[in-house]
Structures are given as C-alpha cells and as structure tokens.
Amino acid sequence: MLISGANFAFKRHVFERIGGYHVTAFSADQYDISTRLSRQGKVLLDRSLIAVTSARRVKKPFLRILRDVFKNIAMVTGWVLQYINQFFRHLYRSPLFFRSVKNTLPIFGLVGILFWGYASPSSQLFGKVYFEGEGESKTISLTFDDGPNPEYTPEILAILDKYGIKATFFVVGKNVETYPELTREILERGHILGNHSYSHDANHALSDFGAKDMLRCAETICKYTGVTPCLYRPPYGKRSPWELAAANEMNVTTVSWGYAVEGKSLAETDNAISKILDKSGPGCILLFHDGYGIDANSLQSDCQLTIKVLDSLISNLLQQGYKFVTLPELLGLDAYS
Structure with a gap:
C-alpha cells in the first residue's frame, strides 16, 4: 500500500x-x-x-531550494555508493566469489579466443585464410565487396580504367541475378570475380547454411558469366571451422583483408587518404565496398565517399611506386576453376 x-x-x-x-x-x-x-x-x-x-517548508528562496535539491542528490548518491561498496566488500570476502572467478575465467577466455577466430580478418585459428601478400615488392590489391551495384560499380570501373588497374570484385549472388549484365561487364573489363555468398547473411558461418550459400553463389556466378570463382570472402569476414572445411572441399580459397576502408572513416577525404596510406604497405589487401549486402536503397549502401576517395588514393599510391595487381596475382592462386 x-x-x-x-x-x-x-x-x-x-x-x-x-x-x-x-x-x-x-x-x-x-x-x-x-x-x-x-x-x-x-x-x-x-x-x-x-x-x-505549515507552508514554511516549501516557501523558501529559490537558491535555498536549489541548494536543498543538490544536497539531497548528494545524499542519495552517497547512500548508493556506500551500498555498492558494501556489496563488493562482502562479495570479495566470500570464498564462493573466488571459486566462481576461478571457474569462470577460463570459460570467458575460451569464448574470447573462439570469437577472435570467428571474426578477426587475420586469424588462422580455424584454418588457412589469406589476408595479405608476401610483401616482397610494392604491390597492392584493391578488392570491392557487396556488388554489383548499378549506381556505384560503373563509377568504380571508370576510375580503375582511368589508371589501367585491375581489381577483384567479391559479388553477392542475389545481386548477380539482379544485375547480370553489370557482372559480365566487370569480367569483360579484365577484373576478377570472387564469391561473397548468395544472400550475404550475417550469421552464415554458425551452421551449414554458410557452405550452402557459398555453393549457391558459385552456381549463380557460373550461370550468368560462365566462370566459377576459386576465391571466397565470407560476409563480414566471419568464418567457422566447418565453413572453411567446406570451402576446401570445393577447392575454394578463403580470403579476408589487411585493411578495411569503411564508410565512416571516409568522411574527411584528406584525413581518410592519409590514414589509408599509413595502413597500406607492400602486399596489402585493401577492402572497399561498391554496395551493402543485398540492400541497394539505404544509407549504408551509399558509396559516394568511396568514389570520392578512390581516385586520389590510387594517384597517391602510384606516386609512391606501388603497383596494383589482382588477388590471384598477389597470392599466386587460380582465379577460376
């Protein structure tokens, strides 16, 4: 009550x-x-x-009321901190606490290691994944994920043609079905097509769905272009032991990246180029996007900043003596089976 x-x-x-x-x-x-x-x-x-x-308790000068408010807030804050302090002191003195920590820490450690293997682009925990070249010469490979996209892919192709550069495009199967002519154009201009799954599902690697999605994408690319890629880049870079094993059975090589050029980091062009140049080195695999999964009409799919930065970045790297090659050239792998 x-x-x-x-x-x-x-x-x-x-x-x-x-x-x-x-x-x-x-x-x-x-x-x-x-x-x-x-x-x-x-x-x-x-x-x-x-x-x-009596109204004397509420009829006070404003500054005094304000003082009382802050005084009460400070008092309540003190009680809360005192209660928290007492709780943790009691917890710290409890033998059960140390037993729980002792039993829990290895579990958290194992979960952290597994997550690193699952999500880190450079992790080799679950199997071989390429994320950079040998670095013996000043070569760099440009890769583009999530296309083809009719708004941005043609602009990227035009910039690459301007400098005579060939790149690797990891395409999404659903997008290939929607824009088959653009997919063939990428191939006809001398660029490499890679497998980036059929549906671009974020949790693809948690079950055998990822392997099935990879196979479906390969079949879709072959249907519309006549080639079956040997390179596979998992959506979001996530992978599991069973998905890597499935890729090996299909004679597909899994490739991640050395540095991801994300949309938010491109807001200030000059700073973005400087940062990319600092992160780039011989054998570096740069990741860009010419789309956003299978979504072509959202803020995330806006790749205007990529277009804005790409031209200047290529010019700067060429001035530094870098040579641009495709992933198969960089890694010494077959492009198609």
Whole structure:
C-alpha cells in the first residue's frame, strides 16, 4: 500500500518491531514504512482525518531550494555508493566469489579466443585464410565487396580504367541475378570475380547454411558469366571451422583483408587518404565496398565517399611506386576453376 503524503500514525512498539527508519532506503519514507507496517497488520485509511500543515517548508528562496535539491542528490548518491561498496566488500570476502572467478575465467577466455577466430580478418585459428601478400615488392590489391551495384560499380570501373588497374570484385549472388549484365561487364573489363555468398547473411558461418550459400553463389556466378570463382570472402569476414572445411572441399580459397576502408572513416577525404596510406604497405589487401549486402536503397549502401576517395588514393599510391595487381596475382592462386 502506498500512502501519498507523510502524515500517518503508527504504534511505537510496531514501528520498533519493523526496525524503525531505514536511512539507506532509496524510496520515500511513507512508502518504505507503510510497506513494512503492512506485513505486521492492517493499514487503515481514515478519510475523516485532516492534517493542517505549515507552508514554511516549501516557501523558501529559490537558491535555498536549489541548494536543498543538490544536497539531497548528494545524499542519495552517497547512500548508493556506500551500498555498492558494501556489496563488493562482502562479495570479495566470500570464498564462493573466488571459486566462481576461478571457474569462470577460463570459460570467458575460451569464448574470447573462439570469437577472435570467428571474426578477426587475420586469424588462422580455424584454418588457412589469406589476408595479405608476401610483401616482397610494392604491390597492392584493391578488392570491392557487396556488388554489383548499378549506381556505384560503373563509377568504380571508370576510375580503375582511368589508371589501367585491375581489381577483384567479391559479388553477392542475389545481386548477380539482379544485375547480370553489370557482372559480365566487370569480367569483360579484365577484373576478377570472387564469391561473397548468395544472400550475404550475417550469421552464415554458425551452421551449414554458410557452405550452402557459398555453393549457391558459385552456381549463380557460373550461370550468368560462365566462370566459377576459386576465391571466397565470407560476409563480414566471419568464418567457422566447418565453413572453411567446406570451402576446401570445393577447392575454394578463403580470403579476408589487411585493411578495411569503411564508410565512416571516409568522411574527411584528406584525413581518410592519409590514414589509408599509413595502413597500406607492400602486399596489402585493401577492402572497399561498391554496395551493402543485398540492400541497394539505404544509407549504408551509399558509396559516394568511396568514389570520392578512390581516385586520389590510387594517384597517391602510384606516386609512391606501388603497383596494383589482382588477388590471384598477389597470392599466386587460380582465379577460376
């Protein structure tokens, strides 16, 4: 029961029985006391009783009211911190706490290692994954994920043609079905097609769905272009032991990247180029996007910043003496089976 207002009466011996005031209670006095009193007996409401109070408690200068507000906030904050401190001191002294930590830490450590193997582009925990070349010469490979996209892929192709550069495009099967002519154009211009799954599902690697999705994408690319890629880049770079094993059975090589050029990092062109140049080196595999999964009409699929940065980046790297090659050239692998 909640009594609205602080004017209520109770017998002293009952009040003492419930422990009196709880100075550490976070609720209002009337709520805390009435709740505990209700466990000792009935709480009666007599509407005929009227309490006449003075307004002196609320008729105060504004600055004094403000001071009281901050004083009360500080008091409540102190109680909260004191309660937290007492809780952790009690927990720290408990033998059960140390046993729990001792038993739990290895589990958390194992989960962290497995997640690193699952999501890190450079992890070799579950099997061989290429993320860079040998680095013996100043060569760099440009790769583009999530296409083809009719708005951005042609612009990227035009920039690459301007410099006579060949790149690797990891295409999504559904997008290939939607834009088969654009997919063939990528191939006809001398670029390499790679497998980037059929549906671009974020959780593809958690079950055998990932292997089936990879195979479906390979079949789709072959249907519309006549080639079957030997290179596979998992969506979001996620992979599992069973998906890598399936790729090996299909004679497909899994490739990730050395540095991902993300949309948010491209907001300031000059800073973005400087950062990419710092991260790039001999044998580096750069990841760009010419789409966003199978979504072509969202803010995430906007690749204008990529278009804006790409031309200047290529020019800078060429001035530094770098040569651009496709992934099969960089890694010494077959492009198609």
